[in-house]
Amino acid sequence: MNLSQYIINDVKPLNYNSKISELQELFNQLTWSHLPIQDDNNTYLGCFSETDAHCVESDKTVNDYRYTLEDFYVRDTTLWLDVLEAFAINNTNIMPVLGADNRYLGYYELNDVISLFNESPFFSEAGGVVVIEKGINDYSFSEVSQIVESNNGRLLGAFVSKMNSDLIQITLKISTGGISDIIQTFRRYSYNVVSGHDEDRYLESLKERSDYLNKYLNI
Numbered sequence: 468m469n470l471s472q473y474i475i476n477d478v479k480p481l482n483y484n485s486k487i488s489e490l491q492e493l494f495n496q497l498t499w500s501h502l503p504i505q506d507d508n509n510t511y512l513g514c515f516s517e518t519d520a521h522c523v524e525s526d527k528t529v530n531d532y533r534y535t536l537e538d539f540y541v542r543d544t545t546l547w548l549d550v551l552e553a554f555a556i557n558n559t560n561i562m563p564v565l566g567a568d569n570r571y572l573g574y575y576e577l578n579d580v581i582s583l584f585n586e587s588p589f590f591s592e593a594g595g596v597v598v599i600e601k602g603i604n605d606y607s608f609s610e611v612s613q614i615v616e617s618n619n620g621r622l623l624g625a626f627v628s629k630m631n632s633d634l635i636q637i638t639l640k641i642s643t644g645g646i647s648d649i650i651q652t653f654r655r656y657s658y659n660v661v662s663g664h665d666e667d668r669y670l671e672s673l674k675e676r677s678d679y680l681n682k683y684l685n686i
Contacts, residue, residue: 470547473580474564476573480505481529483512488525490515503563503571504529504536511563511571513538540565543572551580588640589624595646598628598662599653600636606658608637614656615641618648636661 480503481490493502494517501514513536515529523532540563541550554562560577584590599611608625615622621642629636641649650660 470545470550470575470580470583471543473575473583474543474573475576480511480563480571481515482507483528483530483533485529486525487520487523487527487529487532490520490529491525494520499561500559501537501561503561503574505571509571510569511540511565512536514559514561514563539563541575542567547580547583550575551584554580587624590640592623592640592642594621594623594640594642596662597639597641597646597650597653597660598636599639599658600629600634600661601658603630603633603635606635606637610656611637611639614652615639615649618652619645620649 478493478497481493483504483506490502499517501516502520503514504512506512512533515532515536519532519535523535537557539553539557539559541553543564543566545553550562554560554577562575562577562580564572564574566572611625612622623640623642625637625639627635628638653660
């Protein structure tokens with residue numbers, strides 16, 4: 468997925484000799500969490516955060532607080548999933564984009580990158596979501612795929628949604644049809660099904676038995 472078409476360059480980075488008051492004024496006009504800063508050679512230096520901008524003296528220059536700059540960015544060749552990770556790690560809603568020569572090319576907006584995620588088959592294709600978990604040393608993605616495909620399912624996406632020292636949790640998006648058989652196969656392979664699907668006949672059977680037992684006990 469090529470992100471280069473989403474690079475925005477409508478606001479140029481501030482020079483490091485700019486006044487903090489100018490920085491504060493820009494933050495008041497924009498909804499950005501950070502602003503990119505460059506030197507006299509147009510080389511990217513880092514980002515100044517909105518929080519820091521309102522905690523320093525407005526008559527000083529950006530260079531006076533250069534130590535506060537946050538050095539995060541992505542390349543114009545960075546894959547979109549890595550770009551999304553960079554947004555999350557740095558808690559920002561804009562991401563500076565640099566070329567191979569470290570020159571500033573523009574920035575990505577968080578909403579644009581998230582919209583690409585929403586357009587991926589994981590979200591856009593019809594299917595069911597199943598969340599499974601197993602011991603961290605016992606699971607296998609190849610086994611997970613085999614279970615889905617051996618039951619005539621099609622795996623539209625999978626990611627590790629939770630992990631600790633003992634367990635790993637995997638969220639699956641599976642094409643509709645036969646999900647009940649897939650879920651039961653996961654159970655036979657000792658996977659705990661954390662979140663199933665409406666087609667899960669096993670859960671329906673347990674519920675029917677529970678209702679029958681309650682009715683019997685109440686006679």
